[in-house]
Amino acid sequence: MIMALNPIAFHLGPISVHWYGIILGTASLVGLLLALREARRVGMDPEIIMDAVMYGVPAAIIGARIYYVIFRWDEYYSTHPSEIIAIWHGGIAIHGALIGSILAGYIYSRVKNISFWRLIDIVAPSLIIGQGIGRWGNFMNQEAHGGPVTLEFLQGLHLPQFIINQMHILDPVTNTYQYYHPTFLYESIWDIAGFLLLITIRRVIKVRRGELFLTYIIWYSIGRFFIEGLRTDSLMLTEYLRMAQVISLVLIVLALILMVVRRRLGYADKRYGEE
Numbered sequence: 711m712i713m714a715l716n717p718i719a720f721h722l723g724p725i726s727v728h729w730y731g732i733i734l735g736t737a738s739l740v741g742l743l744l745a746l747r748e749a750r751r752v753g754m755d756p757e758i759i760m761d762a763v764m765y766g767v768p769a770a771i772i773g774a775r776i777y778y779v780i781f782r783w784d785e786y787y788s789t790h791p792s793e794i795i796a797i798w799h800g801g802i803a804i805h806g807a808l809i810g811s812i813l814a815g816y817i818y819s820r821v822k823n824i825s826f827w828r829l830i831d832i833v834a835p836s837l838i839i840g841q842g843i844g845r846w847g848n849f850m851n852q853e854a855h856g857g858p859v860t861l862e863f864l865q866g867l868h869l870p871q872f873i874i875n876q877m878h879i880l881d882p883v884t885n886t887y888q889y890y891h892p893t894f895l896y897e898s899i900w901d902i903a904g905f906l907l908l909i910t911i912r913r914v915i916k917v918r919r920g921e922l923f924l925t926y927i928i929w930y931s932i933g934r935f936f937i938e939g940l941r942t943d944s945l946m947l948t949e950y951l952r953m954a955q956v957i958s959l960v961l962i963v964l965a966l967i968l969m970v971v972r973r974r975l976g977y978a979d980k981r982y983g984e985e
Contacts, residue, residue, distance in 0.1 A: 712878045712887070717850050729850040730797075737843035738767055741836030748832050752983030762818050762829060766811040773810020774802035781945035781953060803945065804841060804934075805957050811837075827920035831982055834926040835908040841930070842901030848894040852879050856891025856940035864889055891940050900933035918978035924965040931958035931965075 718726045742763050749759045778801045779787050779794055787794055812830070819826035848854035855877060864874045873892060881888050907929060912922055935958040938944055944952040972978040 712875050714852060714878070715850060715872070715876055717852075730847040733847040733850065734844050737840040737847075738763075740843060741833070741840035744839065745833045745836040748835070752832065753985060754828070754832065754983075758822070758824060758829070759832070761822075762815055762833070765814045765818055766833075769814035770807040770811035771797070771802070773813070774804065774807035777803040777806025777809065778945065803954075805954060808837075825919070827923070827977075828980075828983070828985075830923040831912075831920060834923040835905050835912070838901050838908065838926055838930060839905040842898045842905065845894045845898040845901070849873070849876060849892075852876060854894050854897075854941065854943060855879065856893040857942050858888045859891055861889050864892070869895075890942075893937050893940050896937050896940070897933060900937070901930065904929040904933070912982050916981050918973065919980045919982060919984065920972055920978055921969055922982055924969055927961050927965040931961045934958045935962075 715729075717729055719729045719732055720727050742759070745759045745763070746756045749756045775794075775797055781803075782801075815830055815833075816826050819829055845854070858881075861874070864877060869892070873895065874889070877890050877892050878887055879890055880886070904926065908922060908926055911917055911925060917925070935955050938952050938954040938958070944954060947953045947956055969978075
């Protein structure tokens with residue numbers, strides 16, 4: 711039998727330290743370091759980034775979990791309330807994390823009287839690279855995968871053997887093992903490509919304030935819309951509508967509208983990074 715990777719990294723006495731948490735922590739740290747470096751480059755006090763992250767990360771985690779639990783309440787959590795806080799078992803939603811972190815960032819910027827759009831422009835590349843790294847937590851938990859595929863299909867993608875092995879998962883319905891689409895990998899690659907796009911744009915094009923973040927929203931949402939269609943664990947709005955796909959389309963439209971409206975009203979006259 712093909713052995714899956716152990717989702718538990720190590721034990722500290724009675725405490726099990728999961729790879730999921732380690733990977734999410736690493737994603738947050740990488741994003742923070744990149745944002746601090748960029749803040750210094752454009753003349754923003756790095757302490758602003760540190761403070762924003764201090765509020766934004768917990769808000770993102772709470773928002774991601776609340777979003778996920780709400781849409782699986784009747785299906786699972788209403789009868790398993792003790793699992794609501796067990797994020798180490800997986801079950802967080804990126805869109806919920808975005809809502810939580812953006813809300814925290816907006817409140818923070820208003821309290822500190824700084825530009826919300828300048829702040830989120832600086833952290834946008836950190837957000838998407840963090841998402842790209844964080845998807846490997848799903849890999850360790852064998853979750854967020856797509857529908858069944860053949861071994862030959864996965865081999866045709868020229869994937870490392872450890873990824874192919876980890877996509878060999880027990881189907882709880884048929885009680886047999888099956889290979890699945892590594893949709894975690896598709897999204898991770900898409901996010902890394904988006905990160906490279908954003909850091910290129912901010913250096914070469916010098917977009918207007920707010921538009922780097924809005925570009926991030928559009929790029930991520932396009933990828934998520936198509937990748938979500940391959941997944942088997944989608945949160946459903948109705949029997950036929952996947953919540954993530956609906957939210958992705960809404961975000962794309964809203965981001966495009968904001969770009970146009972902010973330019974016409976003169977809210978985007980400053981360039982990226984300008985005070």
